[in-house]
Amino acid sequence: MIDELRSSIAGPVLTRGDEGFTAEVAAHNTIAVHSPEVAVGATSEADVAAAVRVASKYAVPVRVLATGHGSVAGVTDGILITTSRLKDLSIDGRIARIGAGLDWAEVITAAAEHGLAPITGASDTVGTVGYTLGGGLGPLARTFGYSSDWARGFRVVTADGNVVSANAKENPDLFWALRGGKGGFGVVTSMDFELVPLTTLYGGAMFFDAEHIAAVLGAWADWTKTAPESASSSVAILRLPPLEVIPEPLRGKTLLNLRYAFVGDPAEGDRLLRPIRDLAPTLIDAVGEMPAANIAQIHNDPRDPGPGWVRGLLLDGIDDGFVSALLQAVGPEQQIPIVAVELRHLGGATRRDVPEGSAVGGREADFSLSFVGVPDPNLFADVLPPIVDGILAQLAPWTSAQNNINFAGGLELEGSYEASWSPATFARLAEVRTTFDPTSLFVYP
Secondary structure: HHHHHHHHHOEEEEOOOOHHHHHHHHOOOOOOOOOOOOEEOOOOOOHHHHHHHHHHOOOOEEEEEOOOOOOOOOOOOOOOEEOOOOOOOEOOOOEEEOOOOEEHHHHHHHHHHEEEEOOOOOOOOOOOOHHHOOOOOOOOOOOOOHHHHHEEEEEOOOOOOEEEEOOOOOHHHHHHHHOOOOOOOOOOEEEEEOOOOOEEEEEEEEEHHHHHHHHHHHHHHHHHOOOOOEEEEEEEEOOOOOOOOHHHHHOOEEEEEEEEEEEOOOOHHHHHHHHHHHOOOOOEEEEEEEHHHHHOOOOOOOOEEOOOOOOOEEOOOOOHHHHHHHHHHHHOOOOOOOOEEEEEEEEHHHHHHOOOOOOOOOOOOOEEEEEEEOOHHHOOOOHHHHHHHHHHHHHHEEEOOOOOOHHHOOOOOOOHHHHHHHHHHHHHHHHHHHHHHOOOOOOOO
16 A cells, blocks of 8 residues: 555655654644654645545545644544645636635735635634634634634545545535535535625734732623624633743733624724723733734734643523623632633524524534633543543533534543534435445544
8 A cells, every 4th residue: 555655756755763743743732742653744635535545445544634723533544545735726707716724814814915814713823724614713803703714615535536626516415515515525625705895904912910810801891792793802711921032021820811802993993992991901902903914913823733621512601690600710819730721702603504504513602611721641541531520510501501622622522522413414425425425435533
């Protein structure tokens, strides 16, 4: 099989022990150490198709790695196709054709030259395709919806090694599934993505010290009840270490980080935020008019690879009782090994499905809730899960029965995979997978 792969693929074909193998399969989340039987570094769509045909011939499972942000468990068998070299990018009008190896930063930069912007996630180092396949909730979600709502088509290598287009007219069932259904349908080599005319926005981040967390969190929860769709926001209770890379006013503190993005007149954006801004003094207030190309600065997520543990879910709504329960569990008085507890305000455009319909899970939710553990792998298996389980037990009255697959973390909880969609959507996704991959060549989840 190895010789056949090497004779038919232009990119590197590496096995364990080969020079470059470890770097080829490295994930952004370093807790996931991949060691497949063979790694195929695709340099083109033709390479991907050739690798899939060989895998099909020998009945060897196939998985895909782009930037590796979604990796939570190591791959130990089969073929791992890496798509990081698929970097082609073109913009025609408002449609960007995005290669599967591109991250959002590269697309943001190119789009800005045309006065346009993609609807991205919070971090611009995340791969474009894997993120979009799960739906994708970013800093502008209430205004523009899920990122997958802006996908207009995909190029996909299916289990027989053929390349197909999936869009509203060609293979519409596959197109429906790829907008929110995540994986197991084939290898996406590129996607067509509609950009929006956006050069500036009013946004950024504010940081409040521990003594103001309760007041600001409660005020924000009330504020979201009347916030317009033009305003997207989130808050996070952060426990920051005393590291020099962290700005001095925030170093070693427990604090509340409020993120804000308003699309429209900056004066109106300021007016809407003013009640929270005037509520308490800030350690840092970096909210103002900003280039849309700097959108990643709103959340300012870590950019370098490292170990990560995340658990996420959706909420049907929040109220004073929720705020009280959350503060009792994760407020500044608590000593817990959790770096961040984040709430994102959803609703608005996230509730509206695309005209053709899509597989995105969780559109009915009003908020998302995520926990990021201290990045110590020794805590990941036995310490963090029971702590978060206990917190979530206290928050059960507000928890949605349905999740979104991009927030579901490592799917270690029984039923968490199935709960990422409605039962009807989950069943239809299974049918589409069977149609395009009848032998389950593409391992998922």
